[in-house]
Amino acid sequence: MSAAILEVRGLNKSFGAVVAAKDINVNVMPAARLSLIGSNGAGKTTFVNMVTGYLKPDSGEVLLDGKPITGLPPRRITQAGVCRSFQIPQLCETMTPTENILVSTEIAAGGAPHFFRPARRRETLAAAAEMLERFGLTEFANRPVNELPGGVRKLVDIAMSLAMKPRVLLLDEPTSGVSSEEKFPLMDKVMAALAGEKAAAIFVEHDMDIVTRYADRVLAFYAGEIIADDAPEDVLSDPAVQKYVTGTAR
Amino acid sequence: MIRVFGLAALGAVLAIVAGALAPAWLVFTMTKAIAFGLVALGIVGLMRGGLVSFGQGLYYCAGAYVSGLLAARFGVSEAALLLLIGAVTGAAAAALVSPLIARYRGIFFAMLTMALSMVLYGVLAKATPIGGTDGFNVPRPSFGGWTPGPESADLALYVVAVVFAAVAAALCRLYYDSGPGLVALAARENELRVEYLGASVFTVTQRNFILAGGLAGLGGALNGMALGHVDPFFSYWTTSGEVVFIAILGGYASAVAVFGAALIVELVRSFSGQYFPESWQLFLGIFLLLVIIFLPRGFGSLWAKRATGAKGAGE
Numbered sequence A: 001m002s003a004a005i006l007e008v009r010g011l012n013k014s015f016g017a018v019v020a021a022k023d024i025n026v027n028v029m030p031a032a033r034l035s036l037i038g039s040n041g042a043g044k045t046t047f048v049n050m051v052t053g054y055l056k057p058d059s060g061e062v063l064l065d066g067k068p069i070t071g072l073p074p075r076r077i078t079q080a081g082v083c084r085s086f087q088i089p090q091l092c093e094t095m096t097p098t099e100n101i102l103v104s105t106e107i108a109a110g111g112a113p114h115f116f117r118p119a120r121r122r123e124t125l126a127a128a129a130e131m132l133e134r135f136g137l138t139e140f141a142n143r144p145v146n147e148l149p150g151g152v153r154k155l156v157d158i159a160m161s162l163a164m165k166p167r168v169l170l171l172d173e174p175t176s177g178v179s180s181e182e183k184f185p186l187m188d189k190v191m192a193a194l195a196g197e198k199a200a201a202i203f204v205e206h207d208m209d210i211v212t213r214y215a216d217r218v219l220a221f222y223a224g225e226i227i228a229d230d231a232p233e234d235v236l237s238d239p240a241v242q243k244y245v246t247g248t249a250r
Numbered sequence B: 001m002i003r004v005f006g007l008a009a010l011g012a013v014l015a016i017v018a019g020a021l022a023p024a025w026l027v028f029t030m031t032k033a034i035a036f037g038l039v040a041l042g043i044v045g046l047m048r049g050g051l052v053s054f055g056q057g058l059y060y061c062a063g064a065y066v067s068g069l070l071a072a073r074f075g076v077s078e079a080a081l082l083l084l085i086g087a088v089t090g091a092a093a094a095a096l097v098s099p100l101i102a103r104y105r106g107i108f109f110a111m112l113t114m115a116l117s118m119v120l121y122g123v124l125a126k127a128t129p130i131g132g133t134d135g136f137n138v139p140r141p142s143f144g145g146w147t148p149g150p151e152s153a154d155l156a157l158y159v160v161a162v163v164f165a166a167v168a169a170a171l172c173r174l175y176y177d178s179g180p181g182l183v184a185l186a187a188r189e190n191e192l193r194v195e196y197l198g199a200s201v202f203t204v205t206q207r208n209f210i211l212a213g214g215l216a217g218l219g220g221a222l223n224g225m226a227l228g229h230v231d232p233f234f235s236y237w238t239t240s241g242e243v244v245f246i247a248i249l250g251g252y253a254s255a256v257a258v259f260g261a262a263l264i265v266e267l268v269r270s271f272s273g274q275y276f277p278e279s280w281q282l283f284l285g286i287f288l289l290l291v292i293i294f295l296p297r298g299f300g301s302l303w304a305k306r307a308t309g310a311k312g313a314g315e
C-alpha cells in the first residue's frame, strides 16, 4: 500500500478529563522532515511520547515499517529503529561528547557483548569523530559535556540519537532554550547532519520561521487533535491554524 | 590487553617480592587485605553502574562456607580449587537473587542487599550442624599437592592470593574499558538515556551484580583459609559495611586502588585495635571523611587521569 516508514493510526490518550490525543492519524515517509506545531498543551509531546514508548496510548496503533510497536518499552522501540532526542538534553554529564557518542554506537552495534575489547578502538573513535564533525562539534569533542554551552549540549543529544542510525528520529523542541540568533545555525547543523541519512525526522517547533525553512510538511495540533496536515505554507495560511496555533488571524 | 596483563604480572611480582621480605604478621594482614580488596573490587564494579551494595557479606560468606565445608568435611584441600569454588558459589548466589535485586536502584537496592545478607546471617547462626554462631575451623590448604608447614603456609597462601587478585584486577580493568563497561558507566550517569538508546539498565545491573558476587565469594574463600575459621559474622552487615568503606576509599576509577585501600584499612584496624580496641572504627571514620573531602573519587583518582574510566588509565 503506502511506503510509509511510520504509521500512526487512531491514537487516543486522555489524562483524566484532559484529552491529550484524539484520533491521531499520520503517515510518515522515509527521509521526511515533519514539523509538529501547536500552542502549549496542544499534545505535541504526548504524540512524541506515545510513539517512543514513554506513554502507552489508550487506543490506536503505531506501526514501524508495517510492524506494530505500540506500547512496547522505549528500549524495544529504539531497537526497532525509532529514536528520540530530548527537550532537556539527556547526556552522560561527566563524559565528553566523544564518549557520549561511543555509548550510542556501542549500544547500536548490538550483538554479543565483548567484555575484553576496548570501547575506544580506532574505528569506533573515527566513527564518533565523524559524527561530531557532522554536527560541527569537533572543537568540543573532548570536554566534559557538563561544561559545554546549551546549544552544544542540544546538538550532542541529537548526535547521540542519530548515531543509533534510526529510521525515525523524533526531536522534541530542538531549538528551545537556545538564543534566537543560535536557532538557525543549530537547525542548519542538524539538517546538514541528517542530509546523508534515510531517517525521517519529526521535530516539535514553536518558531514558525524555523518551520517554514526546514520542514517539508507540518502537522498542527490543537487540544489533542491534528487540525492541519500539509506543506508548511498551506498549513500556516490555514485560518484555523492562524486562529489556534500561530495567533496571526485578524 | 597485553599491556593490562603485563602490568598485572608486574604488579603481582612486586607484591610477591614484598611479601617474601615482609614479616609474618604483615603477610597475614596483606592476605586479608587482598580478600577484602576482592570483595571491594566487586562493589567498585557496581559503583560504576551507579549502585552500592550493603550486603556483599552474603556472597562473601557463601563463598567462605561452601569452600570451607568442602575443605573441612570433604577433604578438598587445593587452595586454587577452593578459591574457584568460592567464586562460583558467590556468583551463583548472586545470579539467584539478581532478577529480584536488579529492579531496584539507589537506597532501595542497598537496603535490600543488606536485608538479604542478614537473612543468611540469621540462618547460619541457627545452623548448629555447621557450628551455629561459632562457625567452624577450616584446615590449612595445600598448593599443588604440597602442604606447607606452619612457617611457610601464610606466605604460600599469600602468593596464590596475589595471583588471583592480579588476574581479577586485570579482567576487571578490561571490562571497565570495554563497550559494556562504558554502557555501565553511562547507566550510572543517565539511566533514562541508556534505556532510550536501547540498552537495558536491568541487564547491566544484573551483570555487575553477578560479577560482584563472584569476587565476594572468592574473597570469602580466601579469608576463610587465611583465618582458618569461618563464622556467620562473615555475612553480618558490619562486614559488608567495611568493604563498602574500602571501595569508597579506593574509588571507582581504578581496579588496583581497592587493594591499597584494603591494606590501609587492615593496618589501621590492627594498630588502633591494639591501642584503642573500642574505637578503631572512629579512626577509620575520620580517615574516610578526610578522603571524601580531599579525594572525592577515591585514591584511584590520584593516578587515573579522569574518573570516566573510559580512558585506559590506572590499571
Ligand SMILES: Nc1ncnc2c1ncn2[C@@H]1O[C@H](COP(=O)(O)OP(=O)(O)OP(=O)(O)O)[C@@H](O)[C@H]1O
Pocket (backbone or CB within 6 Å): A015, A018, A019, A020, A038, A039, A040, A041, A042, A043, A044, A045, A046, A047, A221
Ligand atoms: N503525564 C501527564 N499527566 C497529566 N497530564 C498530562 C501529562 N502529560 C501531558 N498532559 C496534559 O496533556 C496535554 C498535552 O500536553 P503535551 O505535553 O503533549 O503538550 P505540548 O503540545 O507538548 O505542549 P508544550 O508546547 O507546552 O510542550 C496538556 O494539557 C498537558 O497538561
Ligand SMILES: [Mg+2]
Pocket (backbone or CB within 6 Å): A044, A045, A046
Ligand atoms: Mg511539549
